[in-house]
Amino acid sequence: MIEVSKKCIGCNKCVPVCPFAAINMIDKKATMNEACTLCGVCVQVCPVQAITITREEASARDLSGYKGVWVYVELSETGDKTHPKKIKQVTFELLSAGRKLADELGEDLCAVLLTDKNHGYEKELGEYGADKVYMVEHDELFEYNTDIFSSVIVGLVTSHKPSIMLYGATIQGRDLAPRVASTLYVGLTADCTALAIKDGLLLQSRPAFGGNIMADILAPRSRPQMSTVRPNVMKLAEPVHGRAAVVVRESARLDKSLRRVKVLERKIDHGAGTARIENANVIVSGGRGMKTKEKFKQLEEISKLLGGVVGASRAAVDLGFKEKTHQVGQSGTTVSPKLYLCFGISGAVQHIVGMKASDVIVAVNKDPNAPIFNVARYGIVGDVNEIVPKLVEALKKGK
Numbered sequence: 001m002i003e004v005s006k007k008c009i010g011c012n013k014c015v016p017v018c019p020f021a022a023i024n025m026i027d028k029k030a031t032m033n034e035a036c037t038l039c040g041v042c043v044q045v046c047p048v049q050a051i052t053i054t055r056e057e058a059s060a061r062d063l064s065g066y067k068g069v070w071v072y073v074e075l076s077e078t079g080d081k082t083h084p085k086k087i088k089q090v091t092f093e094l095l096s097a098g099r100k101l102a103d104e105l106g107e108d109l110c111a112v113l114l115t116d117k118n119h120g121y122e123k124e125l126g127e128y129g130a131d132k133v134y135m136v137e138h139d140e141l142f143e144y145n146t147d148i149f150s151s152v153i154v155g156l157v158t159s160h161k162p163s164i165m166l167y168g169a170t171i172q173g174r175d176l177a178p179r180v181a182s183t184l185y186v187g188l189t190a191d192c193t194a195l196a197i198k199d200g201l202l203l204q205s206r207p208a209f210g211g212n213i214m215a216d217i218l219a220p221r222s223r224p225q226m227s228t229v230r231p232n233v234m235k236l237a238e239p240v241h242g243r244a245a246v247v248v249r250e251s252a253r254l255d256k257s258l259r260r261v262k263v264l265e266r267k268i269d270h271g272a273g274t275a276r277i278e279n280a281n282v283i284v285s286g287g288r289g290m291k292t293k294e295k296f297k298q299l300e301e302i303s304k305l306l307g308g309v310v311g312a313s314r315a316a317v318d319l320g321f322k323e324k325t326h327q328v329g330q331s332g333t334t335v336s337p338k339l340y341l342c343f344g345i346s347g348a349v350q351h352i353v354g355m356k357a358s359d360v361i362v363a364v365n366k367d368p369n370a371p372i373f374n375v376a377r378y379g380i381v382g383d384v385n386e387i388v389p390k391l392v393e394a395l396k397k398g399k
């Protein structure tokens with residue numbers, strides 16, 4: 001419920017910022033009409049705190065109206081209006097996971113796309129499983145902005161009432177999802193590693209207590225049930241060529257003054273490794289068992305010969321063998337290359353959660369009981385000091 005108190009001074013600040021044209025100034029008092037989605041933008045701009053929104057805890061009856069699994073579509077940041085942005089792979093991963101959830105619930109899977117210009121995005125979204133694409137096209141959506149994007153999402157959610165909403169645990173998703181959750185007064189489970197349906201509810205699993213236990217989280221009393229999922233965690237389904245999604249165009253009236261933050265300059269550092277490790281097809285990782293920085297460098301050679309990149313366990317990073325941006329695992333990057341080679345890594349749970357989705361894992365460890373062998377397809381029990389030089393030699397010969 002939205003209320004305007006006697007404090008309203010009729011300053012008119014809330015009228016132009018409302019994305020849904022839901023406010024009229026009547027007798028010098030802001031008055032909301034039926035287009036109001038409770039997005040909360042007017043509350044933010046009111047200089048005298050005259051507007052309040054009360055969000056009641058949903059009752060079981062209220063929840064029955066919430067249907068559908070939504071996936072937030074994240075586009076790449078090109079910083080240049082002349083190059084069409086691409087849909088980030090994490091969106092397709094979430095659609096792949098969302099498809100299974102939607103099928104189990106017997107509901108629609110919907111993609112939510114906010115963009116300044118549609119470049120036929122619905123084609124790929126449909127092929128990766130979306131039944132519908134809710135699309136908002138507006139110049140103000142050219143680049144991501146917390147205030148603008150969250151107010152549009154809150155408006156769409158309030159109007160269409162999805163039961164589940166998934167975001168990538170990316171820089172953008174980690175910024176957007178909490179803002180949406182706090183505005184709607186619903187929960188958010190960050191960094192989920194598994195999603196399933198249990199008794200009609202979204203079962204959100206994520207590591208807790210430093211990765212020592214898996215916590216299963218349910219949100220029985222609020223909607224939508226919201227989660228973020230890191231890139232490379234959910235398996236990508238094969239796209240179904242020609243599968244089409246229905247496009248539902250939504251309008252939003254967006255004013256520049258909604259933006260409280262202006263991006264003056266964007267500097268992306270691709271040199272340090274994060275971007276490369278996240279998308280690499282081959283990763284050659286080393287752990288404490290490599291013993292020294294010099295020995296660790298031998299892994300660079302293997303990686304070069306295989307056309308891959310070097311990864312590291314947290315212990316190796318802490319010892320200064322490799323930069324933090326190359327760390328694989330719970331507090332590093334989650335990866336899913338075609339080939340993951342690991343040398344002198346024990347296989348602690350915090351490392352495993354970051355690489356277990358790799359297609360083929362090969363582990364070298366001198367301890368036959370090292371937990372890394374539980375997830376490795378091929379294991380070599382032996383000393384890295386002997387095996388690494390032999391492997392380099394064999395790869396050179398093979399070339």
Ligand SMILES: Cc1cc2nc3c(=O)[nH]c(=O)nc-3n(C[C@H](O)[C@H](O)[C@H](O)COP(=O)(O)OP(=O)(O)OC[C@H]3O[C@@H](n4cnc5c(N)ncnc54)[C@H](O)[C@@H]3O)c2cc1C
Pocket residue numbers: 210211286287288289290312313314315316327328329330331332333343344345346347348349350351354364365366367370382383384385
């Ligand atoms: C909150 C939290 C977050 C964390 N996040 C991460 C994370 O993101 N990524 C991560 O990796 N860790 C993370 N950790 C740390 C994690 O618990 C482990 O401590 C770490 O993964 C161990 O790294 P390691 O396997 O290289 O070292 P160790 O556990 O010390 O294992 C070294 C292995 O090398 C083998 N070895 C030794 N010498 C040789 C040799 N000559 N030849 C062959 N094998 C040899 C040993 O048998 C041993 O198995 C986290 C921990 C916490 C609490």
